[in-house]
Amino acid sequence: MSKIKDACLADGGYISYSWAKSHMKILTESAGRLKKSKPLRGLTLGFCMQMTKETSVLLVCAKELGAKVVACGGNPLTTHDDVAAFLDSRGIITYAWSDQSKSEYEWCQDQVLSHKPQILVDDGGDLNTKAHFDNRFKTLKVIGATEETTTGVNRYAAMQHKVQLRYPIIAVNNAKTKMMFDNRYGTGQSTIDGYLRAMNLIFASKTVVVSGYGWLGRGVVQRCSGMGSKVIVTEIDPIKALEAHMDGFDVMPMDRAAKVGDIFITCTGMTSVIRKEHLLQMKDGAVVGNVGHFDVEIDAKFLLSRSTTRKIRPNLDECVMPGGKKIYLVSKGRVANLVASEGHPPEVMAMSFSNQLHCILYLVKHHKKMKPRVYDVPKEIDDHVALDVLHASRIKIDKLTKRQTKYLHSW
Structure with a gap:
């Protein structure tokens, strides 16, 4: 029933x-604490996520808790076969x-939804938007969903504003134990890893x-700075631009930065x-790539159509413009830290996916009381995940005394 590249690769997987x-x-x-009770028994879970070794741990956990698990990749290029x-x-x-066409990528999502999942776990919003707006799936009885990315959360916020959401969606991305660690430390490290593998400069x-x-940007900037780079930040948000300035980095519009950057x-x-x-303004030899979720941040279509292109290294295309200037495109403008490298390290994904698992269980228990809107991760789940990480790291912290608690709640 599955469709994969080669079943013989299972031992390596x-x-x-x-x-x-x-x-x-x-x-x-x-x-493991919930295996005996099988809290997901009788439910079908549909996953649209990056098919990495870390994701496989979450999917196996969901199956061990009793769910029927159906999954597809969250990007045409990022699946590990x-x-x-x-x-x-x-x-x-x-x-x-790996290396799916756009139509193949969408076909895989169709197959997941054809199994009539009651809970969707998404990475970017493609599965949920298809469940909402594709007439073939308008009768699906979805009780709720979770979302892994900023991109997906932004899409649902727009849908909520237009009163288009049909079921509750928990924004796992917004959990502090996801956003502050996965987005910052995970993306920072995996971006450097991906660029180094692609260009080796x-x-x-x-x-x-x-x-x-x-x-994401803070994590990438920190790691680039730590590698000895001179970092320029471009922003549209005045608060974030000011923060980057106060953190010691140059801030300027892309029109200026394009003329001086070596790596983008x-x-x-x-x-x-x-x-x-x-x-057109970039220097000869500039390297350009993206770690945002979709391949819309760079006008790769213009670059590839206006240049003579050849694959110079794995996940690196050399684009020779009219006049001879060369620009190097990482991973065809797709998410470089997943296409050119293996994605985030397992330690940070353990936090993100613990949030995912707890939020799935929360939906099972509370979905009847939840309205069709975007919810933040309950604070008790966020705190629980943080405490689990501290416990696993053998770190102990203080607790409020009775006197401190009384003081905290006193005017």
């Missing part, structure tokens, strides 16, 4: 799964393979232009961040 699992104990231990084969071998219905002494100073990294989730006019 199991090794990858085992490595990730050994570093995600707060997730596996939470699932050995992981997909391993999931299939574990009885998880999987529609995912030194960061020290290079001028790196980072677009966006949200949690977009982290905004917004369309048309690096446009035709910016590409």
Whole structure:
């Protein structure tokens, strides 16, 4: 029933799964405490997520808790075929393979929804928007969903504003134990990893232009600065721009930054961040890439159509413009930290996916009382995940005394 690239890769996928699992104990231990009760028995869960070794740990946990699990990849280029084969071998219905076309990517989502899942777990909002607006799935009885990314949450906020949401969606991305760690430390490290694998050039002494100073951008800027780069930040938000300035980085419009940057990294989730006019101003040899969820931040279509292109390294295209100027495009403008590298380390994904698991269980218990809108992760779940991480790290913290509690609640 699954559709994957090669079932023979399952043994390699199991090794990858085992490595990730050994570093995600707060997730596996939470699932282990609930195995006997099978709180997800009788439910079908539909996942649209990046098919990495870390994701496989979450999917196996969901199956162990009694759910029928159906999954597809969250991006046409990011599936790890050995992981997909391993999931299939574990009885998880999987529609995912690497290097998909857009139509193949959407077909996989259709297959997941055809299993009539009651809960959707999404990474970017594609599965949920299809469940809402594709007439083939208008009769689905979804009790709720969770969302992993800023991009997805923004899409649902727009749908909520237009009163289009049909069921509650928990914004896992907004949990402090997700956003402040996965988005910042995970994206920061995996972006450097992806760019190094793609270009194998030194960061020290290079001028790196980072677009966006949200949690993703901050993480990328920190890591680039730590590698010895001169960092320029571009922003549209005056508060974030001021923060970047106060943190010691140059802040300027892209029109100026395009002329001086050596390496460009977009982290905004917004369309048309690096446009035709910016590409035309860039220096010979500039490297351009994106770590936002969708491939809309860089005008790769213009770049590829106006240049003679060849693949110079894995996930790096050399684009020779009229006149001879060369611009290098990482991962065809798609999410470089997942396409050119393996994505986030398992330790930070353990926090994100612990939030996912607890929010799935929260929906099962509370969905009848929830309205069709976007919800933040309940504070008790966020705090619980943080305490689990501290416990696993053998870190103890203070508690309020009775006197302090009384003082805190006194005028």
